[in-house]
Amino acid sequence: MNKTSGNLVVVDDDPYVLESLSSLLMNFGYSVRAFLRGGDAVAYFAKSGGDLVLTDINMPQMTGIELLEAVHRHDREVPVILLTGYAEFSVAVEAIKKGAFDFIIKPYDPLYLFHAIEKGINYKRLLQIEKNYKAELEETVKQRTQELADTLRMLTEMSTEVVKRLTAAAELRDEETGAHISRIGMYANRIAHFLGMPDGFVENITLASAMHDIGKIGIPDSILFKPGPLNDLEFATIRKHTVIGAKILQGSAYAMLRMAESIALNHHERWDGSGYPNGLRGTDIPVEGRIVMLADQYDALRSRRAYKPSFDHETAYKIIVSGDGRTLPGHFDPEVLRAFKELATQFDDIYSGLLDAADKDVPESTPSWLRSTN
Known part of the structure; x- marks a missing residue:
């Protein structure tokens, strides 16, 4: 399978689910940081960041949607995929409204999960490429504008100097x-x-x-x-x-x-x-x-x-x-x-x-x- 390397933050309050999911993702070749509590995951993400967050939606101390909102306060562009064992339409709609990148029902198909993660990581990197391009374009425009301003100032100063010398010759x-x-x-x-x-x-x-x-x-x-x-x-x-x-x-x-x-x-x-x-x-x-x-x-x-x-x-x-x-x-x-x-x-x-x-x-x-x- 073709894949994109990435750093994943994985959250689930069930240690067995968390261990099996983390092992699966590491076998896919991803770098994984696993957390049982959403608060710990948010603290880690705020400090170290990540390419994608994968979290269970039903957790007692911090729900997946709350975690989603907390992560997006630090980085609006990071994809967050929510996992749930309950196919509740209203919950899925709320998650999408809050900015979830995808919503996956347990038990999940590993290949579908893999493709969803790859899609999210590529999305994040495309956004970064676009941001870098815009920044580079803005810097280029700024540099060219400054060059034009410097050239105009040089021409103005040169014209003034020529006028002074020509007039003095009179x-x-x-x-x-x-x-x-x-x-x-x-x-x-x-x-x-x-x-x-x-x-x-x-x-x-x-x-x-x-x-x-x-x-x-x-x-x-x-x-x-x-x-x-x-x-x-x-x-x-x-x-x-x-x-x-x-x-x-x-x-x-x-x-x-x-x-x-x-x-x-x-x-x-x-x-x-x-x-x-x-x-x-x-x-x-x-x-x-x-x-x-x-x-x-x-x-x-x-x-x-x-x-x-x-x-x-x-x-x-x-x-x-x-x-x-x-x-x-x-x-x-x-x-x-x-x-x-x-x-x-x-x-x-x-x-x-x-x-x-x-x-x-x-x-x-x-x-x-x-x-x-x-």
């Missing part, structure tokens, strides 16, 4: 470039967050705004770093950095780079139509361009340039809010200007390097490389 000799890039991203992040823009927009503008001046790569150094005022021809040339930047970034399939293209082209457009390169007016200017235009203007006022000293926060704030003849409040989107007024203190803190990753006001969408501007 103003290679400007020692303020790195801090300027970080600050523009932080300003834009704060304004977009304040205006209630979607999370994806906030995340994209935070990184894309760093490329607003990428077109300066195409401007001659003699003009870009001229210490004195620019003449009309030179000023017309430097204005071209908006178009050059848009051409460098155009045609991307990625939303962040498409936004960067828009920002590069439009961050010198003005709400009143007096900006460049296309003289767009009002809401014809993409909102990302309107946001970065103010952010860039504030940072330019705060920064020292060859043609101007650096201004403190109060002076820069007054110029943007009230105007100074060259800069006018009408240059800015009124909603973006309102956001600036509300966030002015934070702008000062950002420029001064006082906001870092520990600051509770830093939005969660802010990339780690922008969380410190020192």
Whole structure:
């Protein structure tokens, strides 16, 4: 006979029946632990387990059904076969309801008993195989998900690094470039967050705004770093950095780079139509361009340039809010200007390097490389 090896727990309060049944099962090749009392069998099973429990149903101290329930409290999947000398239909139904694997009437046919035990052991092992497969599948999915997350994080970090290096190349000799890039991203992040823009927009503008001046790569150094005022021809040339930047970034399939293209082209457009390169007016200017235009203007006022000293926060704030003849409040989107007024203190803190990753006001969408501007 083909059989599956297994560890059986056998219970019967009649010592002669227990001995003969145990001997029969051992002759079949099973490992058998025999008990006269159900309580002892449950204690053993709780400690050592087993592949199948075979018990008489009519025992004085603990019935077979009570033993069945006790065993299943430790392991719901172990098969329990009940033996009885009385073919009572109601008892059989109750046993099945309680989770009995099989119900065998004494005197039993040894071959039938053997097949019932084999069926139970195979059932238990199939359940274990299924459980192991599910656990392995869950672990595989978890591992692959983590691998994908790690790859995505690596690609995001790599993209951020490429953006930083590419942008720094636009103003290679400007020692303020790195801090300027970080600050523009932080300003834009704060304004977009304040205006209630979607999370994806906030995340994209935070990184894309760093490329607003990428077109300066195409401007001659003699003009870009001229210490004195620019003449009309030179000023017309430097204005071209908006178009050059848009051409460098155009045609991307990625939303962040498409936004960067828009920002590069439009961050010198003005709400009143007096900006460049296309003289767009009002809401014809993409909102990302309107946001970065103010952010860039504030940072330019705060920064020292060859043609101007650096201004403190109060002076820069007054110029943007009230105007100074060259800069006018009408240059800015009124909603973006309102956001600036509300966030002015934070702008000062950002420029001064006082906001870092520990600051509770830093939005969660802010990339780690922008969380410190020192």
